[in-house]
Amino acid sequence: MRVGLFVTCLVDLMRPRIGFAAIELLEAAGCEVIVPATQTCCGQPAWNSGDRASAAKLAKKVIAEFEGFDYVVAPSGSCADHIRNEYPSILADEPEWLACAAALSPKVFELTDFLVNVAKLENLPGHFSGSVTYHDSCAGLHSLGIKAQPRALLAKLPDVRLKEMNAAEECCGFGGTFSVKFGDISAAIAERKCTNAVATEADAIVGGDLGCLLNIEGKLRRMGDEETRVLHIAEVLTAK
Template identity: 60%
Template sequence: MRVGLFVTCLIDMMRPEIGFSTLKLLETAGCEVVIPDSQTCCGQPGYNSGERAIARDLAQKFLDEFDSFDYVVVPSGSCGGMVKAHYGDLFADDPELMGRYERLRPRVYELTDFLVNVLHVDTVPGDYNGEVTYHDSCSGLRELGVKTQPRALLAKMPGVKMTEMKDCQACCGFGGTFALKYGNISTAIVDEKCANIAASGAPAVVLGDLGCILNIEGRLRRTGDTRTRVLHIAQVLAGDA
């Protein structure tokens, strides 16, 4: 199985170790993984800001880079949601591009969805020990249906104790450009999320979207919490946490 890995620009620039954890998980599961060198952004920031021409160019670039693979895996609900839920809007006036997109779209998966529903993995290489709580990122949950998959994978790790926080499905306040445009509202939302993490009693919060990681961890640290760990699901599953 030949898999194209879309690393995402945030992971590439901010937390490349998440990309390496993703690679380990896929290769351990028997995939031949290819990472196109020319990949950049999925186009979501431009799309959310009304820059449709820029977003469309990036979407077409994504097609050019990834439509030859058996599957495309994205370790981000946000970027995966952009590709699967919004590229059709960008290609609506171009039958050729729309046709290519419609053939590719069913082969694009968020990481945990791919591990559970395509590879049907029985084990993961990680040996994490400890209590965690899980934050459901908005795009992964609402655009891709990612909810049970990461929890099913964590349940395969004997050392992990899962404790659900209050309102685990509520937004963390990031929302891409939302956090820039409405900083005060974003801060109020992430403060509530941080309070729910603390109330769960878990010393670590696990999630599947780097935007949420940066927002939650940044707020925890700025408010004096230097102990709560904020981990991408790939790091935990791969044994890199």
């Protein structure tokens, strides 16, 4: 099956290795992976800021770039949710585009969800060794039902021990533009998340959304914790 990889702008800018890890995983699952070169951002920041016009412009761009694939996969629950569940609302007033958004919607998946439920990946290419704790990012959890999938994949790695943290499902305080509009509130919420995560004494905090992970990593380092690693699930599953 032909899978279009939606890299996400944060991965593009900040952590390209997550993008390559996603490709490796998808190829290990037997997919033909195509990365449209013109992709930029899904438009979520515009939509969540109340700028419908910009959100619509970017939605149309993504639809045009990705509508030809069997599936669209993103290493982010937040971006996948936006494309899958919000594009139809964004384009509700433009019937032709609405039809395209509706057609694309069921083909869009978050990476771990796709690997477990669609591609049914059995053998992982990586062999991470150590203990991890998993942060459930909000959009993936509540809108796409991402909860068991990353844990199922982690369970396939013989040397990984999952140590659940208290309140794993609580928001980390990132919230996209919220983190730069209300920095002190955002950081205070992040502190609770970090405290819960560190209490597990896991070697790494793992998640499926880079925004949350950058928030958690930034707060951890500010709290003086240089030890605990902060990793995307794709990095763990492909670790060498």
